[in-house]
Amino acid sequence: MMGDHGISTDQISLNDVIWFKPISLGAMNLQIQWRQVRLPLIHAFTIAHGTSDFRINTIVSIQHQGITGFGLAAPNPRYGETPTTTDQALHRIAMMLPENPLAIRSIMHKVNQHIEGAYAAKAAVDMALHDWLGKSLDAPLHYIWGIDATQIAPTSMTIGVDTPEKVQKKVREVPQFKVLKIKLNGERDRELIQAIRDVTDQPLRVDANEGWRDKTTALKEIEWLATQGVELIEQPMKAKFWGEHAWLKERSPLPLIADEALDGQGDMTALANAYHGINIKLMKCGGLLPAMDLISQARAFGMSMMLGCMVESSLGIAAAAQIAPLVDYVDLDGHLLIRDDPFLGPRLEKGRLQVPQRPGLGALERLAH
Amino acid sequence: MMGDHGISTDQISLNDVIWFKPISLGAMNLQIQWRQVRLPLIHAFTIAHGTSDFRINTIVSIQHQGITGFGLAAPNPRYGETPTTTDQALHRIAMMLPENPLAIRSIMHKVNQHIEGAYAAKAAVDMALHDWLGKSLDAPLHYIWGIDATQIAPTSMTIGVDTPEKVQKKVREVPQFKVLKIKLNGERDRELIQAIRDVTDQPLRVDANEGWRDKTTALKEIEWLATQGVELIEQPMKAKFWGEHAWLKERSPLPLIADEALDGQGDMTALANAYHGINIKLMKCGGLLPAMDLISQARAFGMSMMLGCMVESSLGIAAAAQIAPLVDYVDLDGHLLIRDDPFLGPRLEKGRLQVPQRPGLGALERLAH
Numbered sequence: 001m002m003g004d005h006g007i008s009t010d011q012i013s014l015n016d017v018i019w020f021k022p023i024s025l026g027a028m029n030l031q032i033q034w035r036q037v038r039l040p041l042i043h044a045f046t047i048a049h050g051t052s053d054f055r056i057n058t059i060v061s062i063q064h065q066g067i068t069g070f071g072l073a074a075p076n077p078r079y080g081e082t083p084t085t086t087d088q089a090l091h092r093i094a095m096m097l098p099e100n101p102l103a104i105r106s107i108m109h110k111v112n113q114h115i116e117g118a119y120a121a122k123a124a125v126d127m128a129l130h131d132w133l134g135k136s137l138d139a140p141l142h143y144i145w146g147i148d149a150t151q152i153a154p155t156s157m158t159i160g161v162d163t164p165e166k167v168q169k170k171v172r173e174v175p176q177f178k179v180l181k182i183k184l185n186g187e188r189d190r191e192l193i194q195a196i197r198d199v200t201d202q203p204l205r206v207d208a209n210e211g212w213r214d215k216t217t218a219l220k221e222i223e224w225l226a227t228q229g230v231e232l233i234e235q236p237m238k239a240k241f242w243g244e245h246a247w248l249k250e251r252s253p254l255p256l257i258a259d260e261a262l263d264g265q266g267d268m269t270a271l272a273n274a275y276h277g278i279n280i281k282l283m284k285c286g287g288l289l290p291a292m293d294l295i296s297q298a299r300a301f302g303m304s305m306m307l308g309c310m311v312e313s314s315l316g317i318a319a320a321a322q323i324a325p326l327v328d329y330v331d332l333d334g335h336l337l338i339r340d341d342p343f344l345g346p347r348l349e350k351g352r353l354q355v356p357q358r359p360g361l362g363a364l365e366r367l368a369h
Numbered sequence: 370m371m372g373d374h375g376i377s378t379d380q381i382s383l384n385d386v387i388w389f390k391p392i393s394l395g396a397m398n399l400q401i402q403w404r405q406v407r408l409p410l411i412h413a414f415t416i417a418h419g420t421s422d423f424r425i426n427t428i429v430s431i432q433h434q435g436i437t438g439f440g441l442a443a444p445n446p447r448y449g450e451t452p453t454t455t456d457q458a459l460h461r462i463a464m465m466l467p468e469n470p471l472a473i474r475s476i477m478h479k480v481n482q483h484i485e486g487a488y489a490a491k492a493a494v495d496m497a498l499h500d501w502l503g504k505s506l507d508a509p510l511h512y513i514w515g516i517d518a519t520q521i522a523p524t525s526m527t528i529g530v531d532t533p534e535k536v537q538k539k540v541r542e543v544p545q546f547k548v549l550k551i552k553l554n555g556e557r558d559r560e561l562i563q564a565i566r567d568v569t570d571q572p573l574r575v576d577a578n579e580g581w582r583d584k585t586t587a588l589k590e591i592e593w594l595a596t597q598g599v600e601l602i603e604q605p606m607k608a609k610f611w612g613e614h615a616w617l618k619e620r621s622p623l624p625l626i627a628d629e630a631l632d633g634q635g636d637m638t639a640l641a642n643a644y645h646g647i648n649i650k651l652m653k654c655g656g657l658l659p660a661m662d663l664i665s666q667a668r669a670f671g672m673s674m675m676l677g678c679m680v681e682s683s684l685g686i687a688a689a690a691q692i693a694p695l696v697d698y699v700d701l702d703g704h705l706l707i708r709d710d711p712f713l714g715p716r717l718e719k720g721r722l723q724v725p726q727r728p729g730l731g732a733l734e735r736l737a738h
Contacts, residue, residue, distance in 0.1 A: 104515030105695065133515065137506045144513050146473030146502065146658070268669060269638065289515070296662040297669050300637060326474065 029099040031063040034073075034090050034124070036083050039313065039338040043160060043170065055311045056083040059342065060090065060124040062132055064101050069132025069360060070343070071124035072319070074283050074312035074334070079263055081120050089118035093125050104129045108289055119264065119286040126287025127319045127361060134360030141288070141322040141362075142355055149355035151325040154178035155348070156205055157333050161185050164195035171199050178351040179203045179231075181331060186211035189221060193228050205329070207234040210260055215244040219251055226253040232329070234279060234306075235259040245274035257306055257329075265290060268297045277304030280327070282320055283312070295326050309334040314345025318363035321346045321355045342366055398468040400432040403442075403459050403493070405452050408682065408707040412529060412539065424680045425452040428711065429459065429493040431501055433470050438501025438729060439712070441688070442493035443652050443681035443703070448632055450489050458487035462494050473498045477658055488633065488655040495656025496688045496730060503729030510657070510691040510731075511724055518724035520694040523547035524717070525574055526702050530554050533564035540568050547720040548572045548600075550700060555580035558590060562597050574698070576603040579629055584613040588620055595622040601698070603648060603675075604628040614643035626675055626698075634659060637666045646673030649696070651689055652681070664695050678703040683714025687732035690715045690724045711735055 036058050044053040058073040073090075075081035093111050101107070108126055115122070134141045142149050157177040159170050161184065171180065180202050184192065196204065206225055212218040218236040225233065232255045237244055239260035249256055255276035262271060262278050264285060271278055280294045291307075298305045306329035307320055314335040324330050332353055335341055343363040346353040356362025405427050413422040427442040442459075444450035462480050470476070477495055484491070503510045511518050526546040528539050530553065540549065549571050553561065565573065575594055581587040587605040594602065601624045606613055608629040618625055624645035631640060631647050633654060640647055649663045660676075667674045675698035676689055683704040693699050701722055704710055712732040715722040725731025 102512060102515065103517030103520075106515075106517035106520060129515070133513075137508055137513065139506055143471060144502075144506065146471065146475075146498070148472030148475035151472075151475060265669060293665040293669070296665045300634060300662070300666050 029064065030097060030101055032060065032090075032094045032097060032125075032128075034058050034060040034087070036087075037313070037342050039311070040340060041311065042337055042339055043162075055338065057313050057316075058083060058086050058090070058120075058124060059313070059315065060128045062097075062101055062125075062128040064132060065136070067132055067135045069101070069128040069130070069135060070315055070363060070365070071127030071129070071131065071287075072313055072316040073120035073124035074310035074316055075120035076283060076310050078260065079117075079119065079284060081118065085118065086121045086124075089115060089121035090124070093118075093121060097125075101129050101132050104133065105289060108287065112286070117264070120283045122286035123282045123316075124287075126289055127282070127316070130288050130319070131360035131363075134362075138359050140355070140357055140359060141319075142325070145292075145322070147323060147325050149325060149357070152321070152352055152355060153324070153328065153330045154351040155330040155332050155353050156181040157336065158183065158207075158331070159196070161192070164188070164191055167192055168195050168199050171196055176348070176351055177202070179205060181205045181207055181234075181333075183207050183209060184211055184221075185209065186213060186217070190224065193225065193230075197228060201229070204228070204230045205232050205234065205331075206230050207259070208236045210235050210238045212236050215241075215248050218244075218248055222248075222252050222254055230254060232257055232277070232306075235261065239263075242270060242274050249274055249276065255304060257304070259308065262294075265293065268301050268303075272301040272303055275303070277306060277328070279306040279308045279331070281308045281310065282316065283310050288319060288323060291320075291323060295323070304328045306331055308332070311337050313338070313343050314341050315343040315361065315363040317353070318343070318345035318356055318361045321353050322361060324353065324355065398433065399466060399470060401429065401459075401463045401466060401494075401497075403427050403429040403456070405456075406682070406711050408680070409709060410680065411706055411708055412531075424707065426682050426685075427452060427455050427459070427489075427493060428682070428684065429497045431466075431470055431494075431497040433501060434505070436501055436504045438470070438497040438499070438504060439684055439732060439734070440493035440496030440498070440500065440656075441682055441685040442489035443679035443685055444489035445652060445679050447629065448486075448488065448653060450487065454487065455490045455493075458484060458490035459493070462487075462490060466494075470498050470501050473502065474658060477656065481655070486633070489652045491655035492651045492685075493656075495658055496651070496685070499657050499688070500729035500732075503731075507728050509724070509726055509728060510688075511694070514661075514691070516692060516694050518694060518726070521690070521721055521724060522693070522697065522699045523720040524699040524701050524722050525550040526705065527552065527576075527700070528565070530561070533557070533560055536561055537564050537568050540565055545717070545720055546571070548574060550574040550576055550603075550702075552576050552578060553580055553590075554578065555582060555586070555590075559593065562594065562599075566597060570598070573597070573599045574601050574603065574700075575599050576628070577605045579604050579607045581605050584610075584617050587613075587617055591617075591621050591623055599623060601626055601646070604630065608632075611639060611643050618643055618645065624673060626673070628677065631663075634662065637670050637672075641670040641672055644672070646675060646697070648675040648677045648700070650677045650679065651685060652679050657688060657692060660689075660692060664692070673697045675700055677701070680706050682707070682712050683710050684712040684730070684732040686722070687712070687714035687725055687730045690722050691730060693722065693724065 627644040674696040
């Protein structure tokens with residue numbers, strides 16, 4: 001597919017790092033540009049939806065008054081977004097930016113009114129604007145938002161679906177994590193959990209990724225998992241199975257967390273009816289402002305909150321880490337699954353991300369391109 | 370009633386300005402103190418609940434690292450809060466403050482967990498912390514929160530219940546306002562509206578302050594008011610009449626705004642069932658953070674939003690003005706109803722408050738006490 005610059009975005013994304021031609025607004029007062037980066041996976045990744053060995057992220061930069069803010073898009077095909085649709089959305093958003101990047105809420109409100117979906121592209125712009133804001137104030141975003149960086153919960157480390165032996169090997173590689181997130185797919189689930197239990201006593205979280213085919217199967221599996229030191233279940237069945245999840249919620253011995261069932265701003269009444277909590281991801285909701293909205297809405301509904309991520313550069317993880325102290329469950333490990341990360345983000349210490357103390361989102365570019 | 374300092378707070382509040390003994394925390398790293406101020410009303414004020422000629426506000430200051438943040442409590446007896454209960458709550462909150470005032474969300478979360486109600490005291494502390502934060506970053510709060518200060522709606526000016534002649538006189542005194550808010554009390558309502566219509570064509574908002582006794586009376590009055598250039602109705606009947614308001618919402622030709630029915634964080638599902646919108650007041654919800662939560666929840670429910678105030682110093686109006694560009698209806702005139710305001714806050718220009726461009730909340734003390 002060809003972008004506005006006559007470059008096949010699918011093609012370049014597999015090879016090089018190319019900056020898209022900068023778009024300047026208001027007599028150069030504000031410049032926005034973006035590039036796609038190919039991130040090789042440390043382990044080829046298998047979940048219920050498929051397998052692959054790399055990811056494409058798009059890095060957005062917004063320059064104004066000598067300050068550069070960075071943001072990240074990690075589009076996920078599950079939500080109908082790809083590097084190409086992200087590029088297209090960024091072109092449209094770029095044309096809507098004002099000369100002055102300060103009024104982030106107004107800017108994103110206008111973007112949301114005119115562009116449906118494209119949450120990854122919106123998240124990248126939202127992040128870049130917040131990074132710019134923090135740098136302009138010379139303060140980390142969590143400081144600006146009054147968030148106590150010391151109160152962050154341990155992050156879980158994701159273990160993908162694989163053979164029992166490979167899963168055991170992966171688990172042994174990550175002893176520093178206080179909690180593991182196991183991806184199941186409804187096939188060799190019990191065998192996998194038992195293999196993990198042979199090598200660790202750590203608490204486990206289970207992400208079914210919509211993998212269980214019906215509510216009775218899901219309930220039976222969850223009842224068994226509750227005996228295995230599992231503390232919560234993410235997205236047991238297909239997101240569209242609202243009634244089945246409501247049935248399951250009434251019976252499940254473990255909390256159910258909506259992941260695929262929450263896209264955009266979601267319908268919190270429907271979510272609260274069918275799940276105990278929600279998994280908030282910047283790439284699903286469109287950035288830090290909508291994530292804060294979701295946190296406040298989930299709190300109003302008495303729901304628990306997980307903050308998750310895609311497989312993505314530390315730039316996106318640094319953004320999420322800024323608000324992570326506000327949620328119950330932290331699942332920010334996407335940057336640990338890749339090599340050649342173009343950004344340096346939060347350090348990990350005893351299983352907890354250290355919220356960066358640098359201005360803005362606190363991510364540093366590793367290479368100057 | 371005697372406070373911890375052996376001073377009768379009811380007594381001093383009528384006479385002098387007295388600073389309560391400062392409370393220092395963590396070897397003087399943080400100091401909090403407060404004082405009560407008596408604010409004479411320009412017009413003796415009559416609403417459905419009663420009449421009076423002054424108000425007591427409590428001014429809180431938090432000092433840390435040479436920076437002072439100010440916040441305001443304007444307790445309202447309708448919500449069971451008085452200067453005395455506010456003083457008591459501030460004593461308790463003061464003991465819970467950490468040495469470092471930065472993590473505002475954690476601080477207020479802890480305060481909310483331990484202290485029920487006392488929204489005016491909580492609002493004062495929330496404001497003082499945000500004023501401190503903004504001053505420490507040398508930036509206005511609206512800038513920090515990405516809010517476009519130029520997008521503020523015109524504010525309404527409140528006209529209290531009075532004789533038709535006095536109401537006409539009050540209306541003639543305020544030609545600069547683009548919209549007037551008329552307090553009705555279910556007695557001489559039509560006569561008052563007709564008297565106003567004899568002297569102005571301005572759009573009107575009507576605040577019934579729970580004054581209509583039943584739903585059929587309310588509907589009949591609202592249907593007539595809709596023919597008189599009235600654009601919305603605030604709190605038609607008693608806040609506890611949820612079912613009656615739901616009935617009225619289905620039939621009312623004008624939007625209904627919940628005021629007394631929204632206290633604390635409210636039950637947004639119940640509110641959305643009975644009203645078209647909500648009136649958010651810092652003194653009812655407990656400050657700027659809960660107000661932002663309410664804004665995001667109201668938006669999720671598709672409800673309209675008014676930002677209101679008590680009769681209060683410009684300090685409180687300056688705080689509300691920071692977030693006023695986010696709401697549909699601005700009703701921030703409480704500082705225009707008093708004399709001897711101890712703070713200088715937002716200027717009024719062509720009926721719109723000018724969001725202060727000074728750091729923090731942007732209010733300046735008029736006198737050094």
